Amino acid sequence: MATDVLKIKHLSIDFHTMEGEVHAIRDVTLKLHPGEILALVGESGSGKSVTTKAVMQLLPNNAKVVGGSVEYEGKDLLKMPEKELQELRGNELAEIFQDPMTALDPTMRVGKQIMEPLLKHQKLDRATARQRALTIMEKVGIVNAKQRFNNFPYQFSGGMRQRIVIAMALICHPKVLIADEPTTALDVTIQSQILALIKQLRDELKTAVIFITHDLGVVAGIADRVAVMYAGRILEFGTVEDIFYHPQHPYTVGLLKSTPTMDMNEGDLESIPGNPPNLINPPAGDPFANRNQHALTIDYQKMPPFFKVSDTHYAATWLLDERAPQVHLTEKLEQRRQHYADRLTKEGSANE
Structure with a gap:
């Protein structure tokens, strides 16, 4: 098998609160293989999102990494200067957030928001970036992309807004994609479409995906491997067949x-x-x-x-x-x- 694209080793994270130090992540070790979908499952509060926030180095101010490493292409992201991290975020490492309305700027037209990573990371001219943005909009299923390019987020339904967020995350063809419960607020029909879309784009772009969810029913239809998380620890991991059958x-x-x-x-x-x-x-x-x-x-x-x-x-x-x-x-x-x-x-x- 090819070299793991991401390695989380013995990661431990504490949160400083008024009640005391919360040991939110405790000795978590995970590996992400190229082109696979790894589902990270568990109840709310188990530490799924905090673990991936450490990958993106987007932890809140009251969080502190007290041990471990997060290695991407041989480099520890936890020790990387902020300037280098900014070059990776939205480019080689991307995230689909749970709530598209908080991930999108309500004052900016969606086409401009989708173009932004290309302008920042790949230094494309605006005409080329616009064409790439239109292509990815069509790929994620936004009908009449040219007509809707200059619309604002409020002019789209919840499912369409989530497609826009997915387009933004995938526009630079990232090597690692984190999908943080991207279907939680969507109805069953749209949820199924979004899951199919993530699998399709993974197959086409060979992106490795960490898919966070508390819904094991969703996992059965999308994951290659599963890691079960509880109280800040990984308790079990295996292929999707291992977890569901045994x-x-x-x-x-x-x-x-x-x-x-x-x-x-x-x-x-x-x-x-x-x-x-x-x-x-x-x-x-x-x-x-x-x-x-x-x-x-x-x-x-x-x-x-x-x-x-x-x-x-x-x-x-x-x-x-x-x-x-x-x-x-x-x-x-x-x-x-x-x-x-x-x-x-x-x-x-x-x-x-």
């Missing part, structure tokens, strides 16, 4: 059980009991222990290492230790397995 961490199983499908019967949907831990005083062991009905004594005492399930699949749970009792975590997932099998088969056929 989940190993109780938290991953809980997420799958709480994800609705179209063919579910009443009462099939389960919720995860309890609340995430307080990260001002994070637990010494598995952060999910207090919500895990199968927790062992050691889960409260020591953070488990990653146990190898297969060459592509690893999970940090003491239940995989050879000394642990046998627990059947996935006995109620058969219906969902079939649902995801159908979806993955459908997606695979569509890509052939």
Whole structure:
């Protein structure tokens, strides 16, 4: 396999608050392969967006990186001067933000906003930049691009505004694209179109994508690999088939059980009991222990290492230790397995 395009190694980030230091990201390690879509999933507050904000070096002022590195093409972005970072952002590294209305300047015409990265990073003349902007507008599905080039953001629907944000992110053909819950505020039909668009553009441009979401149903249709995040840590990672067919961490199983499908019967949907831990005083062991009905004594005492399930699949749970009792975590997932099998088969056929 080609060299990883991005490596996050043992990343730890604290937030200074009036209540104390919040240990928001704790020893996170991730790799992004060229041309793949890596889904970063977990509940709100698990640390997904903070992790990727460190990649873009867009952390808020009260955040501090206390350990680790973020390597892009052999250089640590955390140690890079701001001037060099500015050359990368919007050029080789790009992000699609969750809310397009906050990502777009309401006073600037959309065509000018899409052209801006080309003028700044690639120093193109305005005529060439305008043509490139029109091309990408058409590619992301904005009908009558020439007529709409001089419109303002408020003149577009939510789905069209998100397409404009995607056009801005992709205009310079970035090597790494971060999509931070880009479909959260959209209806199901538009959501499906945006997901298909991201996959299409990934295939055409060979861009590597980190796709952030709390919705495992979305992941089944777009990801190549999945990393499951909880309380500032990665608890499990593997291929999309590994995670959906053979989940190993109780938290991953809980997420799958709480994800609705179209063919579910009443009462099939389960919720995860309890609340995430307080990260001002994070637990010494598995952060999910207090919500895990199968927790062992050691889960409260020591953070488990990653146990190898297969060459592509690893999970940090003491239940995989050879000394642990046998627990059947996935006995109620058969219906969902079939649902995801159908979806993955459908997606695979569509890509052939």
